[in-house]
Amino acid sequence: MKKPTPEMRLERVLATLSEEIATASDTEVLEACADLRIQPQMKGSVAFMGVKGAVFPYRFWVLPESDTAPLTDPDDDAPDLTPRRQ
Amino acid sequence: MRDRKTAHIPLIANGKTPLERAVAAKLIGDMNLLRLKASARFLARGLAPDIYWWDLLQEAFARVLNGSRRCPPDVPIDVFMTGVMRSIRAEHWRRRWQLEVSKFLSGDELRDPAPDPERAVVAQQELEAIKDLFADDPIVTHIITGLADGLSADEIRTKYGLSSTEYDSARKRMRRALLRDGIGSKVK
Numbered sequence: 001m002k003k004p005t006p007e008m009r010l011e012r013v014l015a016t017l018s019e020e021i022a023t024a025s026d027t028e029v030l031e032a033c034a035d036l037r038i039q040p041q042m043k044g045s046v047a048f049m050g051v052k053g054a055v056f057p058y059r060f061w062v063l064p065e066s067d068t069a070p071l072t073d074p075d076d077d078a079p080d081l082t083p084r085r086q
Numbered sequence: 087m088r089d090r091k092t093a094h095i096p097l098i099a100n101g102k103t104p105l106e107r108a109v110a111a112k113l114i115g116d117m118n119l120l121r122l123k124a125s126a127r128f129l130a131r132g133l134a135p136d137i138y139w140w141d142l143l144q145e146a147f148a149r150v151l152n153g154s155r156r157c158p159p160d161v162p163i164d165v166f167m168t169g170v171m172r173s174i175r176a177e178h179w180r181r182r183w184q185l186e187v188s189k190f191l192s193g194d195e196l197r198d199p200a201p202d203p204e205r206a207v208v209a210q211q212e213l214e215a216i217k218d219l220f221a222d223d224p225i226v227t228h229i230i231t232g233l234a235d236g237l238s239a240d241e242i243r244t245k246y247g248l249s250s251t252e253y254d255s256a257r258k259r260m261r262r263a264l265l266r267d268g269i270g271s272k273v274k
Contacts, residue, residue, distance in 0.1 A: 013230055021128060024124075036270055
């Protein structure tokens with residue numbers, strides 16, 4: 001049998017463990033929050049940092065869809081956000 | 087066809103990101119948000135400084151909202167969104183290495199590059215970093231090694247002499263540790 005490459009091994013672990021997280025029960029999520037002494041029920045809870053309230057930005061240029069995206073460095077493709085001179 | 091710099095702009099119309107639009111549309115609730123944050127943080131391991139966990143999460147919602155990914159009715163939203171993030175991660179991983187090798191290869195060589203030893207080393211390091219999260223839990227470490235080897239749950243139990251209870255308890259500890267790691271307050 002062909003030995004799996006490190007990338008295949010990593011992909012298997014990422015697939016299984018990310019699915020473990022996705023299928024965790026609400027009780028398990030709340031238990032994990034309790035371990036961290038975080039109360040997600042409170043308004044502005046740190047548990048939601050980045051996903052609710054102050055949501056982290058959508059940088060649409062960093063993960064382009066592969067079928068249309070040319071091969072470029074993500075940094076080269078960032079929009080020009082420098083102020084324009086009048 | 088719109089170019090890729092403008093293709094997603096309607097998704098941030100009215101100042102709302104794809105994630106905010108999904109929340110506003112009640113596609114997901116608070117518990118979904120916490121699970122998806124934890125999944126995103128786990129899947130973004132090793133992608134910084136180019137990509138952060140919220141990039142995976144926002145892009146996954148962008149693709150669902152623009153219709154390029156559709157959630158089958160029988161698949162839970164968290165499982166589906168996690169699958170989308172995983173596929174976006176894989177795309178990025180391939181693209182990043184393709185970009186690296188394109189500096190040295192061209193034409194046919196670039197379309198079918200030979201296995202890259204450096205890429206293998208990075209993957210191995212990532213795998214070790216995941217195991218390090220559970221360094222004080224040998225049963226969980228065995229399970230992760232077994233998963234990496236492509237073993238089923240029964241095969242892992244047999245190989246490491248674990249009872250069903252030991253295996254299930256270890257999985258529960260593993261899930262909780264991953265949730266803690268993902269929900270915790272660290273930004274990156």
